[in-house]
Amino acid sequence: MDENLPYILAFSSTTLFALSCMFYAVFADKISSIWMNTFKTVIACFGFFIVTSVFYTWHGLSLNSFLCFFISGFAGLGIGDLFLMLAFTRIGAARTLMVFGFSPLFNGIQGYLFFNQVVSFDKLIAIVCLIICLFIFSYEGYKKAGQWEVKGVLFALIGVSLDAIGVGITRYGFEDSLVVDPIEANFYRAIGALCFFVIYNYFQPINLLSKFRPLSPKEKCMAVGASLSGTFLALWCWNTAIKWGHLASLSAIGATGPFLATLFECIYYKRWPNKYMIASTFFFVIGLYILFL
Numbered sequence: 638m639d640e641n642l643p644y645i646l647a648f649s650s651t652t653l654f655a656l657s658c659m660f661y662a663v664f665a666d667k668i669s670s671i672w673m674n675t676f677k678t679v680i681a682c683f684g685f686f687i688v689t690s691v692f693y694t695w696h697g698l699s700l701n702s703f704l705c706f707f708i709s710g711f712a713g714l715g716i717g718d719l720f721l722m723l724a725f726t727r728i729g730a731a732r733t734l735m736v737f738g739f740s741p742l743f744n745g746i747q748g749y750l751f752f753n754q755v756v757s758f759d760k761l762i763a764i765v766c767l768i769i770c771l772f773i774f775s776y777e778g779y780k781k782a783g784q785w786e787v788k789g790v791l792f793a794l795i796g797v798s799l800d801a802i803g804v805g806i807t808r809y810g811f812e813d814s815l816v817v818d819p820i821e822a823n824f825y826r827a828i829g830a831l832c833f834f835v836i837y838n839y840f841q842p843i844n845l846l847s848k849f850r851p852l853s854p855k856e857k858c859m860a861v862g863a864s865l866s867g868t869f870l871a872l873w874c875w876n877t878a879i880k881w882g883h884l885a886s887l888s889a890i891g892a893t894g895p896f897l898a899t900l901f902e903c904i905y906y907k908r909w910p911n912k913y914m915i916a917s918t919f920f921f922v923i924g925l926y927i928l929f930l
Contacts, residue, residue: 643882647890650874655897657867658734659905660859662725668848670722675834675843677864678714678827684869685824693821698814705810706822710829713803714868718830720796727789731902731914735770735895735921736793766924770917777913804879811880819876826872895921 664673689695724733803826810822834843852860878887899910899918910918 643878643880643887644890646874647878647882647887648893650871650878651891651894652897653866653871653874655730655734655894656901657863657871658725658730658894658898659901660863661722661867662730664856664860664863665722666726669843670726671719671834671837671841671843672845672848673860674715674719674722675831675838675845676849676860677868678718678830678834679845680861680864681868681872682824682827682831684865685820685827685873688873689818689821689824693818696814696816696818696821698817698821702810702814702817703825705806705813706825707829707832709803709806709810710826711833712806712829713800714826714830714872715833717796717799717803720792720799724789724793724796727792729902731895731898731910732917733789733793733796734898735917736790736797762924762927766920766927770920770924773913773917773920777911807876808879819880820873823869823872823876826876 661673661677664676721733724736807822807826811817811819837843849857849860895918899914903909
């Protein structure tokens with residue numbers, strides 16, 4: 638395998654996810670965060686099942702690997718993505734994805750502890766810069782609404798931390814069953830996420846189909862298209878990259894998501910980023926530069 642392929646796939650995944658997040662935010666605000674998260678997971682689950690059945694072979698995997706994929710899906714794709722959707726509705730997709738700047742720290746620690754991947758930890762200045770970035774988001778909410786936007790930032794942090802944990806658990810699942818294809822692993826992760834939504838639906842109905850039917854044909858295509866690109870294709874590329882690539886390096890590539898999301902938002906809404914976004918981007922870039930210096 639070409640040694641650069643995991644990083645090409647990681648960038649492709651980041652681009653697809655950043656573009657799709659803009660539409661996730663639209664539908665999360667229009668309908669609900671839990672509906673959008675459930676819908677995209679169902680679409681992805683069908684996609685993973687069909688592609689694996691037609692183009693790949695179902696492998697026998699160990700119970701440990703299955704549990705790793707299932708738990709990572711339950712925690713990362715289920716609970717984690719729900720918090721990300723909640724953050725989308727409060728601070729927007731681009732700002733939420735900027736919180737992914739903390740992912741290299743989480744994933745770097747996991748890579749060091751479990752996969753012997755060396756990462757420097759004496760980067761306190763980088764951490765301070767990232768925290769300033771979060772402070773600016775909260776202050777922007779204060780200037781707009783008269784109160785500090787703490788919930789949106791907190792939701793994003795919870796979502797990112799759960800996503801990072803899911804990445805580490807997924808990698809451990811690949812280590813235990815090397816023959817498993819990433820697309821098959823994604824199916825098991827999607828099943829884990831769907832189990833979370835089934836439990837959620839038991840206590841509070843999601844009404845998946847009844848809320849989908851009133852959408853216009855254009856909106857239905859947008860919802861399906863964003864789910865396929867942002868969850869099915871993005872996860873396919875990302876899990877393939879995780880299987881072969883260096884975790885901290887992959888996270889660095891994933892950190893380009895906020896810039897891509899900002900670009901897509903500017904194009905979609907036909908507006909320039911405001912001064913708060915520019916300031917937070919400045920500290921974000923400095924933090925990541927120091928982190929990977």
